[in-house]
Amino acid sequence: MGASRTLGVVGAGQLGRMLHQAAVSHVIGPETTIRFLAEHPDEPAVQVAPSWEIGAAMSADDLTRFAKGCDVVTFEHEVVDLQAIRALERAGAVVRPSAAALAIVADKVAMRRAVQGAGLPVPPWCQVADADQLDDAIGRWPSVVLKLSRGGYDGRGVFMPDSADEAARIGRTLLQAGAVLLVEPRIAFEAEAAIIVARRPGGQCVVYDPVRTEQVDGQCREVRVPSGLAPAVAARCREVAIAAAAAVDVVGLLAVELFVLDGGNVVVNELAVRPHNTGHHTIDACVTSQFENHLRAVLDLPLGDPSLRCDAAVMVNVIGNAAGDDPVDHLEAALALDPAARIHLYGKRARPDRKLGHVTVCADEVDDAAARAWAVVAALHGDGRP
């Protein structure tokens, strides 16, 4: 029997919940506990896991207290007090991914610099910290996207103004609030793709198949695999993702969101160092899920096979609608509609635009999988049978 060990997970949302589900298979036992730092006692992971404590990921005190009880600390989101994480590392805590990796992804400017510095392709961009830089950036491209360098998530913090005037207005407002911006041209892309790498401390890594994603207002709606990308483009995505994982020196998961440009070039749009929405299909469609591989990576265990185990899979998010319908109320109809659909609900109160769950359908053909997954999501919204 090994020594007793606690894996601490900062955050207790749906990603923590799915990490816990994966940890039941062979991680949790008399010697290994998984413990969550939760903001509230009704969070998704708290509903399903026995070990948690209340605390804020942005509080140095809470993080420090939490880490004291843990042998390894990992994260289900990146909105954490980085100073505290750095201090914990200096004091000898095992933090995976590291504070350095978290710092890169917590700041879109730092992220761009890191990716570019590793010789990897990024879209044109510039940092904007004052009004002169703003005007310069807006003048540089026909239309621009403004992104808060820090603090945005899930489409929040990204602005797509319709004109240069509107860009200037929004930009000034954000700068006055003290923000630093990343400004880039609106890119014409052929597709949005994403790819997930799991990486151990020694650098061993496995890579999932690239997926094609559909985003609405910066929020992931649908993930398709196979991606339909040309083999050379898919290979380039893999190559870029592995290089990015090494550049960030991530331990755990790295999710890389890419734009595939007309002509087949790819550029890195965003990075995340945690389980990612574009990998939720891996629970039902891959030999080893992203969640299990995150656990294996941060516990320095050999990684699992990331291969697809079906010809095609589509994941569609269940996102709270304007009416505030609760998908739980329509679960029975959704289960009846498609006995092979894999329905995941996170135990969150229904609110507009909130990610409440996801549905994955595995099938022989990707369009068939998509039609079926969207039909089940419609049923979960109470929209009746399609």
Place this chain on the structure above:
Amino acid sequence: MGASRTLGVVGAGQLGRMLHQAAVSHVIGPETTIRFLAEHPDEPAVQVAPSWEIGAAMSADDLTRFAKGCDVVTFEHEVVDLQAIRALERAGAVVRPSAAALAIVADKVAMRRAVQGAGLPVPPWCQVADADQLDDAIGRWPSVVLKLSRGGYDGRGVFMPDSADEAARIGRTLLQAGAVLLVEPRIAFEAEAAIIVARRPGGQCVVYDPVRTEQVDGQCREVRVPSGLAPAVAARCREVAIAAAAAVDVVGLLAVELFVLDGGNVVVNELAVRPHNTGHHTIDACVTSQFENHLRAVLDLPLGDPSLRCDAAVMVNVIGNAAGDDPVDHLEAALALDPAARIHLYGKRARPDRKLGHVTVCADEVDDAAARAWAVVAALHGDGRP
């Protein structure tokens, strides 16, 4: 939002643990809790689930108290105080499977009668309650098997004497202890098979593919699917299983263990009304696991597709060896050996003959899957690479 609801599970062993893992997907939420009645605070399900209380399944008081907090009560084992369960039903509790179904499977004589009474095939057998009946039974067949009618499990309570004299000696000892026995001839069979049915209150059911099982001393060692049974035999297994589920009027799962006789006839050996060891492969090899379908059935939700999602799968149990080796100590080697193997460890202290976990390998071909699964189990026992 629906009304708040608690599903109570009597028992907190590995079956409860895997039920909990399945319940994370879409059962547990702000309105639905799953709660375990555990004998000890270190049991497999308690390690992974937030809601449980200590109590004995054989204690009427504990069961009654537990049931008071539950809207639906189900079971992960059948060693329960049936009188108390009957009283709970009379008082209006929703118990699934019912006391009547539990009573049938808790007593091998009652089980045989029920199966036979439904017109389904069983081996030759007789009930033995005194010495005269014992002598009569022993004289009837060249060699016999003695089974305790009540209280046996996992090979315990089954005796295979080598001679008539030994049979008489063992039988008398058991009778003197107050036991009732089921005595049957040792049957020459071509194969042992098992099949699992999930059944809702209204009678809707789904049936898993029959599997071929290998038992050692009455304990399940290996499960193979496809079973290799002739199509007509497999069809007969399905037919018998569905009829048995209706005869028992089970709500939840019915596992049917069968002997396939030379010539292809099948006879029902045993029934269980809960998730079953012969269905553990369904977690990784089927669209919907037996655990998820048990939950759906007892919550009266539409059942999930039980289809295999790979060409072949083999499950091998990890059973405590004489040396008391803990498979957790060898997890890293086992994970490294086969990145596609699915390793499940239950968090139980290692003891000889104890079921500590299982390994499932999905592959194109069943012998390949078996070789790989056994190799991973060997690695978990610290036996080195094969």
